[in-house]
Amino acid sequence: MLNNLKYVFKKYNFLLRQLVSRDFKVKYKRSVLGVLWSLLYPVLTMAVMAIVFTNVFKFSTPGVNYLVYLMSGLIIFNYFSEASNLAMSSVVANFSLINKVYMPKYIFPLSKCIFVGINFLLTLIPLYAIILLTGTGLNVYHLLLPYGYLCLFMFTLGFGLILSTVAVFLRDMFYIYGVVLTLWTYMTPIMYDIAIIDHPLLQSLLKCNPLYWFVYFSRRIILYGVVPELNAWIYCMVFGLGFLLLGVLIFKKNQDKFIYYV
Amino acid sequence: MEQNQYMVEVENVSMRFNLGIEKGFSLKQWFVDVGKGKKHEKKEFWALTDLTFKVKKGEVIGFIGSNGAGKSTLLKVVAGVMKPTKGEVKTYGTVCPMIELGAGFDYQLTARENIYLNGAIMGYSKELIDRKFQEIVDFSELQEFLDVPVQNFSSGMIARLAFSVATIVDPEILIVDEILSVGDMAFQAKSENKMLSMIGGGTTVLFVSHSIEQIRKMCDKVVWIEHGHVQRIGGKEICDEYIEFMNGKQG
Numbered sequence: 001m002l003n004n005l006k007y008v009f010k011k012y013n014f015l016l017r018q019l020v021s022r023d024f025k026v027k028y029k030r031s032v033l034g035v036l037w038s039l040l041y042p043v044l045t046m047a048v049m050a051i052v053f054t055n056v057f058k059f060s061t062p063g064v065n066y067l068v069y070l071m072s073g074l075i076i077f078n079y080f081s082e083a084s085n086l087a088m089s090s091v092v093a094n095f096s097l098i099n100k101v102y103m104p105k106y107i108f109p110l111s112k113c114i115f116v117g118i119n120f121l122l123t124l125i126p127l128y129a130i131i132l133l134t135g136t137g138l139n140v141y142h143l144l145l146p147y148g149y150l151c152l153f154m155f156t157l158g159f160g161l162i163l164s165t166v167a168v169f170l171r172d173m174f175y176i177y178g179v180v181l182t183l184w185t186y187m188t189p190i191m192y193d194i195a196i197i198d199h200p201l202l203q204s205l206l207k208c209n210p211l212y213w214f215v216y217f218s219r220r221i222i223l224y225g226v227v228p229e230l231n232a233w234i235y236c237m238v239f240g241l242g243f244l245l246l247g248v249l250i251f252k253k254n255q256d257k258f259i260y261y262v
Numbered sequence: 263m264e265q266n267q268y269m270v271e272v273e274n275v276s277m278r279f280n281l282g283i284e285k286g287f288s289l290k291q292w293f294v295d296v297g298k299g300k301k302h303e304k305k306e307f308w309a310l311t312d313l314t315f316k317v318k319k320g321e322v323i324g325f326i327g328s329n330g331a332g333k334s335t336l337l338k339v340v341a342g343v344m345k346p347t348k349g350e351v352k353t354y355g356t357v358c359p360m361i362e363l364g365a366g367f368d369y370q371l372t373a374r375e376n377i378y379l380n381g382a383i384m385g386y387s388k389e390l391i392d393r394k395f396q397e398i399v400d401f402s403e404l405q406e407f408l409d410v411p412v413q414n415f416s417s418g419m420i421a422r423l424a425f426s427v428a429t430i431v432d433p434e435i436l437i438v439d440e441i442l443s444v445g446d447m448a449f450q451a452k453s454e455n456k457m458l459s460m461i462g463g464g465t466t467v468l469f470v471s472h473s474i475e476q477i478r479k480m481c482d483k484v485v486w487i488e489h490g491h492v493q494r495i496g497g498k499e500i501c502d503e504y505i506e507f508m509n510g511k512q513g
Contacts, residue, residue: 011385018382026370096365097383102342102357172289256345260279 087160151240158247324481355434
């Protein structure tokens with residue numbers, strides 16, 4: 001079993017690399033600014049949001065810098081929305097290949113989550129630039145951040161596997177998920193603090209959102225310079241590992257049927 | 263290795279398709295169907311029923327039969343693209359399907375990048391492609407266009423590149439759905455020769471063709487499939503029976 005897994009991993013590792021590097025080449029080939037866009041894009045989005053929410057809606061986060069607050073949440077949500085979206089369409093988009101040559105089908109959602117993941121790592125550069133420029137400063141607990149990001153990756157991959165399975169059987173999913181994502185943006189405390197919601201039921205409802213915990217985990221470290229509470233550690237892992245297992249299970253159970261829907 | 267070792271074993275393989283499946287099912291379609299009171303009936307279709315045969319190492323086995331007899335489905339099952347509804351397929355060794363040319367290309371990438379991408383899709387290792395890179399380029403005769411995006415290629419150039427990548431390995435089991443010959447006249451001759459030499463080169467080959475002449479020339483063993491059943495298995499004499507059968511159908 002383990003040997004078999006090792007063999008499959010070794011055999012398809014090269015394909016995985018090729019798929020990821022293909023996405024990179026295609027994405028940056030034609031744009032003059034190239035990779036710089038990956039750095040610039042979240043900064044510009046952040047700037048727009050900051051202007052709208054501080055001036056129009058008068059949002060504020062007492063005690064911490066609002067720009068860092070925004071940015072730390074934004075990069076997490078952006079990762080999730082882009083990776084899950086690409087993962088969803090990845091299987092359908094590669095039907096012509098699946099129909100002709102055998103390869104493990106999970107490789108398509110996985111390669112998308114990795115590709116966006118590398119982009120995510122690039123967006124850490126503007127995040128840290130803003131952390132330093134705003135005087136928020138660094139602390140030793142930043143070393144704990146990879147835990148939260150790893151859980152985010154697992155959650156996104158699991159979710160992407162589920163989405164890509166559903167999308168094979170139900171093409172409406174592409175439209176439905178677009179709406180869901182819009183709703184999800186507002187349900188995740190990216191631009192506001194969850195404390196401003198004074199309805200206790202609604203507040204606990206918002207905490208059922210897995211993304212809340214990944215955002216919360218990283219903000220405790222970046223903004224407040226403390227070790228996240230134990231429940232944050234647990235929720236991150238439960239959502240991350242739980243969705244990954246669920247996604248793998250659902251995908252595995254259905255993948256042999258994909259071919260009939262080509 | 264033993265001489266009489268089996269490379270492919272197909273045992274009681276049946277393949278069922280559900281024709282009721284709506285490809286690209288959408289909610290709109292569902293509402294329309296419900297509104298009209300149309301029920302999704304299950305229309306089943308057995309593309310293959312109870313197929314059994316074995317292929318020995320080094321054997322070239324040809325499949326004949328009318329259109330829609332199930333030949334291509336069978337090859338897909340052997341290649342592992344589809345799982346049989348019933349029965350079992352065992353393959354011993356690397357299986358290389360000659361896929362439709364260029365299916366794995368990304369048209370925004372250059373020829374060089376596509377050689378690696380398409381190679382990876384076919385299951386080759388990086389070392390293998392590195393080693394064979396020059397050979398691929400030489401065969402395709404596209405040396406000067408290596409760093410040009412494939413979208414700027416003519417269809418003939420794309421076919422030449424795809425053919426060169428696809429035929430570079432010496433797989434243990436080769437699956438061929440129609441002999442490919444692509445490009446201009448000169449390249450067509452070259453590519454057909456390459457295919458023939460691959461088939462004749464001691465590998466185990468599963469070969470589908472509508473050209474009875476090619477089957478007769480190449481194959482040691484012939485399987486005649488009709489309506490998903492094995493009609494006859496045997497030597498080249500099957501070809502004559504098949505031709506007679508087809509003539510009978512016409513007359």
